[in-house]
Amino acid sequence: xxxxxxxxxxxxxxxxxxxxxxxxxxxxxxxxxxxxxxxxxxxxxxxxxxxxxxxxxxxxxxxxxxxxxxxxxxxxxxxxxxxxxxxxxxxxxxxxxxxxxxxxxxxxxxxxxxxxxxxxxxxxxxxxxxxxxxxxxxxxxxxxxxxxxxxxxxxxxxxxxxxxxxxxxxxxxxxxxxxxxxxxxxxxxxxxxxxxxxxxxxxxxxxxxxxxxxxxxxxxxxxxxxxxxxxxxxxxxxxxxxxxxxxxxxxxxxx
Numbered sequence: 001x002x003x004x005x006x007x008x009x010x011x012x013x014x015x016x017x018x019x020x021x022x023x024x025x026x027x028x029x030x031x032x033x034x035x036x037x038x039x040x041x042x043x044x045x046x047x048x049x050x051x052x053x054x055x056x057x058x059x060x061x062x063x064x065x066x067x068x069x070x071x072x073x074x075x076x077x078x079x080x081x082x083x084x085x086x087x088x089x090x091x092x093x094x095x096x097x098x099x100x101x102x103x104x105x106x107x108x109x110x111x112x113x114x115x116x117x118x119x120x121x122x123x124x125x126x127x128x129x130x131x132x133x134x135x136x137x138x139x140x141x142x143x144x145x146x147x148x149x150x151x152x153x154x155x156x157x158x159x160x161x162x163x164x165x166x167x168x169x170x171x172x173x174x175x176x177x178x179x180x181x182x183x184x185x186x187x188x189x190x191x192x193x194x195x196x197x198x199x200x201x202x203x204x205x206x207x208x209x210x211x212x213x214x215x216x217x218x219x220x221x222x223x224x225x226x227x228x229x230x231x232x233x234x235x236x237x238x239x240x241x242x243x244x245x246x247x248x249x250x251x252x253x254x255x
Contacts, residue, residue: 001025001060010100012092019097020050022063022070023105035106038252039069040115041093042244043080043122050074057241066252069107073097077163080118080125081179084169093125094133109136117141117199117247119240120208124181127198131184134194141199141247143240144206147181147215149174181215189222197251198226201243203233 002025009016024034042059044052050072053059063070075089082088098109108114116137118126123145130140152161152171161171168174176183188195198219202212212230219226227250233239 001064003054003060006104008100010092010096012088012096014087017092018050018074020054020072021101021105022054022060022068022072024064024067024069033106034069035108037067037069037108038113038115039071039101039107039109040117040248041071041073041097041126043075043093043116043118043125044072045118045120045122046077049076053244056237057244059244062245062248065254066248067255068248068252069105071097071101071107075122075125077121077167079121079164079167080128081167083167090125090128094129094136098136111136111196112138115139115141115196115248115251117143117244118145119143120235121146123147123200127181127200128179128184130196130198131181131188132178134188134196137196139197139199139247139251141201141243143200143243143247144202144208144212144235145200145215146208146211147200148211148218149180149182150211150214182218185218185222185224189224192222192224195224198224199229199243199247199250200226201229201231201239201246203235203239204230205233206235206239208235 002023004021006019042053078089080089082090101107114137116126123142126140127142202209216228
């Protein structure tokens with residue numbers, strides 16, 4: 001496999017954004033061109049960047065099992081949202097980036113070839129993309145994701161919410177908006193078959209575990225299929241390295 005770093009300035013975010021891509025080397029495996037490979041958009045969590053999955057997990061070796069292209073963009077602390085300051089990270093991930101990579105490498109952006117996944121902050125981002133643009137992805141995964149706004153019940157003066165105010169504006173307007181996982185579920189409840197296959201996992205010792213159980217219960221109440229996993233585990237790369245393997249094994253066939 002080949003690992004590439006691309007520094008580019010997306011129109012949607014207007015700053016240099018390091019992008020890491022794992023590609024089959026030297027462009028073909030078993031006579032199949034890269035254009036026929038599946039593509040995984042693998043998003044990073046809070047305080048990391050696009051290099052995190054490559055640094056802390058076995059993703060390159062895992063990708064080789066499936067002739068898989070892995071795209072690891074950098075999105076700062078954005079929560080993969082289109083922000084009031086004009087930086088549109090959600091649009092970057094769901095629209096600009098796939099077309100950019102199709103132009104550069106001829107990568108497929110067909111739904112049946114495209115998966116998206118992320119941990120923590122990006123578990124939220126991956127599922128937001130999957131629910132709001134289900135036509136783009138065949139499967140999506142959240143590992144220890146922030147999948148409920150129940151945490152907003154803490155005081156609005158809590159310093160932990162200052163960052164979210166900068167990203168989303170008035171936090172009192174978040175519940176019921178398109179940033180709210182409950183809204184994602186309500187919007188597709190009448191026709192859950194439009195969704196990609198959904199995989200969620202969280203460790204029972206993870207601070208975000210209660211939010212994941214809320215999301216699971218909400219999906220069950222709406223009859224939305226969710227391949228949900230919980231076990232002893234923390235908010236760490238040991239857990240995420242395990243579950244990226246489980247997610248890909250459930251959705252791809254090895255070479």
